[in-house]
Amino acid sequence: MTDDRGQSQLIDVPAIVAANREPWINFDLCEVNDAVVRLGIFRGEFHWHKHDAEDELFFVLEGKLLLDLEERTVELGPQQGWTVPRGVLHRTRAEERTVCLMIERTGVEPRGD
Helix, strand or coil: CCCCCCCCCCCCHHHHHHHCCCCEEEEEEEEECCEEEEEEEEEEECCCECCCCCCEEEEEEECCEEEEECCCEEEECCCCEEEECCCCCEEEEEEEEEEEEEEEECCCCCCCC
């Protein structure tokens, strides 16, 4: 059995990535307790934004993600992650196709505020 939260079903990340050619897309994979796990496929840059009440985890699976913060840029490669604390202004950039997981509280608008 499955439900609308993506539970009790196989999550095949390589198949999902292979099926998507958009330069920038993210979507919910499943919910775990009060968090949502999203898959992002990035190339290009996202706008500056923040989440006032939620932290956000980025974990790179493929490629290289540049995480711009107000005071510095963090470069993440495969198998590396970074948590952006709530209230911190940030944006993501990827010069090459990059695949990452993002974990944040359920209900967070994935486009920032």
